[in-house]
Every structure is written in structure tokens, then in C-alpha cells.
Amino acid sequence: MSDTQTVVLVEGASDKSVIEALAERRGRNLAAEGISLVAMGGATNIGTYIRRFGPLGRNLRLAGLCDVGEEGDFRRGLERGGLGSDLDRSDLEALGFFVCVADLEDELIRALGTATVERVVDAEGELGSFRTLQKQPAWRERTTHDQLRRFMGSGGGRKIRYAGLFVAALDLDRVPRPLDMLLAHL
Numbered sequence: 001m002s003d004t005q006t007v008v009l010v011e012g013a014s015d016k017s018v019i020e021a022l023a024e025r026r027g028r029n030l031a032a033e034g035i036s037l038v039a040m041g042g043a044t045n046i047g048t049y050i051r052r053f054g055p056l057g058r059n060l061r062l063a064g065l066c067d068v069g070e071e072g073d074f075r076r077g078l079e080r081g082g083l084g085s086d087l088d089r090s091d092l093e094a095l096g097f098f099v100c101v102a103d104l105e106d107e108l109i110r111a112l113g114t115a116t117v118e119r120v121v122d123a124e125g126e127l128g129s130f131r132t133l134q135k136q137p138a139w140r141e142r143t144t145h146d147q148l149r150r151f152m153g154s155g156g157g158r159k160i161r162y163a164g165l166f167v168a169a170l171d172l173d174r175v176p177r178p179l180d181m182l183l184a185h186l
Contacts, residue, residue: 005034006186007053009046009064013039014159015104019065021167022179035186043070050081063096065182067103074099096185098178105152105159106145107176108166114144120165121151129155 008030010016016039023030030037040049043066053060062083066074074097075087084091089099100107109117121130130151133139139147152159175183 003034004036004060006036006061006063007049008035008037008182008186009049009053009062010037010039011043011066011070012041012159014163015039015065017160017163018104018108018167018179019182021164022170022175023183025167025170025172026183028183030186033186043067043073046074046077047080050077050083054081054083056082061096063182063185065098065100065104065178067100069103071099093181096182098181098185100176100178102149104176104179105149107178108170109145109148109152111171111174111176112166112169114148116169117148117166118144120162120169121148124162124165 008019010019016037019037020030038049038053040046046064046066050062051057054062064074071089071092075092078092078095078097079085079087083095087095092099101110112120118127118130121127130147133151133154134144134147139150142150152162
């Protein structure tokens, strides 16, 4: 991290994998640009990382991506770290922090469409497992989109494993707004 000028804070490893894969597809080498991606192990750790890398720490340029449910954690962490007060969504974006509608998987499933996501799942040999989830009483009446989100969140490492696959299947004209804005900010 000695050459790092910008730190991008994300909740977990799957978010980091998505950003890395999308940057690569767009021909960018983030490390060569002085940009480090840091998976924090959850949004509640934002304060620690803001103190470490922000104005009160190494004073590096910061950016990030979070789920809507963790927006409050990010807002409070940025405020406590000296990056503003009474921050709203537009303030977060001006600082380089972008919020996914539900979560990153939700954004990618919407951008790809459920049929494409199912083809990716099928290519990975997991369509049978997904069909089993669809038959479960708790999920039977839910939309395919919701079922796919649940499927991605179940099973060890599934989000990480599918991150690059979803980005590879993504039409670059349909990149979810938070990801597109984050990379443009960087």
C-alpha cells in the first residue's frame, strides 16, 4: 500500500471481486493507478478504516460502495472521521461513496436479467440446486429475482465465485449505477 493514493472501502470480498473484474474489463489497472480495494469484513468496520486511511490517519483519498441497509453505518463513519456532518446520499456520492439499491447482487441481477443469471448458474452446474430452492415453501411464491438473490447469499463462497462471472456476462452499457459511478469517480 506504499504507492496507494486512493483507498476504496467495500463491505466484503465479493464486492471487491466485482470491482476488480469490472475495472479489468474496462482496461484499468487499479493498483497501477495507486488505488487499493479494501474489503472491511462488514460495514460496521467503516469507522476503523476511515480513521486508518482518512484525514485523521494516512490522509488518503477515500471512496466506497455499500448496501442501502448499511448506508447509515457509512454515513456515521464518514462524519466521525471528519469528512462532513449531516451527510445525505448526494453528500456521500460527492465524497465518492455510492449506495446499492438493496445490495450488489441485487444490482447485478437487475442489470443482467434473471434469464442471463440463470444461464450463468447453469454453466456452473448449479441450476439443479437453484431449482430446489425455488421449490421450497418459503421461496415458491417469490419472484425469480428474489430467489436468485437468496441463492447467491446461500452456500459458502457463492457470492465471491459468481462475482467475476456476472461481470463477464454484463453488457458494459448496463453497468449498475453505483459501480459505474464509483469507477468514474476513481
